[in-house]
Amino acid sequence: MNAAIRTLVIDDERYSREELIHLLKQHPSIDVIGEGESGEQAILKTMQMQPDAIFIDVEMPIMNGMDAAKALRELKNVPKLVFATAYPQFGVEAFRLDAVDYLLKPYDEDQLAETIRRLEKLCLKPEDNKPVKSAGRLAVEVEGEILYIHPNDIIYISREDKVSKIVTTEQEYEVKTTVKELEERLKEFPFFRIHKSHLVHLDYVKRLTPWFNGAYQLELNGRDELLPVSRNYAKAFRATLEL
Secondary structure (H helix, E strand, C coil): CCCCEEEEEECCCHHHHHHHHHHHCCCCCEEEEEEECCHHHHHHHHHHHCCCEEEECCCCCCCCHHHHHHHHCCCCCCCEEEEEECCHHHHHHHHHCCCCEEEECCCCHHHHHHHHHHHHHHHCCHHHHCCCCCCCCEEEEECCEEEEECHHHEEEEEEECCEEEEEECCCEEEECCCHHHHHHHCCCCCEEEEECCEEEEHHHEEEEEECCCCCEEEEECCCCCEEEECHHHHHHHHHHHCC
């Protein structure tokens, strides 16, 4: 990726701030350029550093995150806002402020990764965020042998009982590698996490059907089974698929 999302982290609790910075630094598209411990610092550092995005806590002394966010919206260059807090009751107000996401502590790494995917779409130019197709193959160990699978032959990957199942157009393979590891190795190809246990190739998506509580069921070309699309991933998944 040729560009990064310049990011501030604002939280009055030092350990929470350090934890979030550590998690953000695991993502190459995020460049943490500064941090602060109050709403006032959020405004001052935004004016000084011009970040693309701010991860901001809600409950902070003197000026809280909500008041800071309202002030930030008056600036000429408004950064993308992500609220990161232990308090779920402010979610509605956060989205009224056009927040990209509302993360609850303790942080869920899968949900954080989804938030970053949303920021990538909003902050990076298409050429910066466009997957580069690799000529390589996915190497997996199956029953003591190393097999090489072309990523575009993979329909989906699922995880159950500490075993990952790679379903291709020809056959299925069971491997010990986690879905998260496979997702990282396949990041140059159009795969999307639809559930903590399921990763799908977007080219095989056929039909998305509402299920319950904001979740969906996904039908894939060449397969009879339906895969669950969890509520946490549904909005971003639809945004990725739709023009």
